[in-house]
Amino acid sequence: MLVNDFIMEPDEYLTPSYRISPFLTEDIIINKYLSYSDTCDEYFLDRFKNRSFCYTTNGREAINIALSKLNLKSNDCVTIFTTTNNFYISGCVTKEIEKFCKWSRKIEKNTKVIFVNHEFGFPYENLMKLKNYNLPIIEDCAHSFNSNNIENSVGKVGDFVIFSFPKFFPIQIGGLLVYKKKYNVNFKLDFKQKNYIKKVISFYIDKIDDWSKARSKNYTYLNYALSSIGIYSRFKLKSYITPGVYMFKVSNNIDTDLLKKFLWKQGIQCSVFYKEKVMYIPVHNRLKKEDLDYFIECIKYFINTR
Incomplete structure (x- = not known):
């Protein structure tokens, strides 16, 4: 399935790898x-x-x-x-x-x-x-x-x-x-x-201070983009905080375990913050805007097709 030039539900051997860690294969x-x-x-x-x-x-x-x-x-x-x-x-x-x-x-x-x-x-x-x-x-x-x-x-x-x-x-x-x-x-x-x-x-x-700024920028971008579909951050970002992940709240009708499985199949490392309707995804400094757009489209696709 092609959505805004992003592949949804790809072959299991052709998935990308977006980790919580900034470590890349290279x-x-x-x-x-x-x-x-x-x-x-x-x-x-x-x-x-x-x-x-x-x-x-x-x-x-x-x-x-x-x-x-x-x-x-x-x-x-x-x-x-x-x-x-x-x-x-x-x-x-x-x-x-x-x-x-x-x-x-x-x-x-x-x-x-x-x-x-x-x-x-x-x-x-x-x-x-x-x-x-x-x-x-x-x-x-x-x-x-x-x-x-x-x-x-x-x-x-x-x-x-x-x-x-x-x-x-x-x-x-x-x-x-x-x-x-x-x-x-x-x-x-x-x-x-x-x-x-x-x-x-x-x-x-x-480079750590520059990385912190990039992480905060990514966090803010995800927060703004996902708010349009009723998804909001679990934590309020403050100037002295460098986020380790983007943690977001979802509505009660969304099955977080199913969303977790779907995002993993899309190559996005994530997990559920159990006992709350909350999940988290990568936000590190090496992610570009286009990577974040991919995350957003994946979440939107899941919500719209489930």
Whole structure:
């Protein structure tokens, strides 16, 4: 089916690939031939003054290392707070916690750690207030590498701060664990992997503010275009926020699971924000207007034909 010169319901072997991550297939070769650089070390040393950091394979590994340093027992609890306080929490987070102890979405008598998920680039706003619990705090900034809140406190409150590089950079692996120096973290990533991560992040690190502007521009464009069919963003975009995805609300008559399956068949990575009539799609800086138009046409086609 051809709609405005976009192919709908293509052959399964001829679908495009639009990821939440800005990583593209061409980056495999680009990254391979980048010259080694460790200038990202200087960036992180300046950004995280008086704290230490280590590179990890991914964000999950960083979470695991952080939890391993907090002397958790099986009957202890990690309390998870999120930006929306929605039921949804990634299994990547809960599965790591379950290796050590229990978890809850509220403060329990046995809560020993607070885990804050800055959801999809939209940070938790009352971060400083959590210090009143006098508990160790882990900040999950996987989607919030260049986002902040009104307190300007993102990545500054946690005893540990987690980053996932593929969420923001065109790379397939890599995470960062930032931690207070009182914790004895002696994790060392494989030398070759660490150097690969460092050369890629170093090459792109001075572009992050431009990327943030591009993401915000894409978010605004999608929001304006989709509003014409009664679809609106779940989050209000603010000047200090860099969106990790475009999250949108749909009407009650739209089956989000079916829309998710359809968009995946169209080559668009997406998911459902469960317990709400909400979904999310890519919004990263490498998407052009025409790519966004494709997303819009796919959503319109689904609504009009179901």
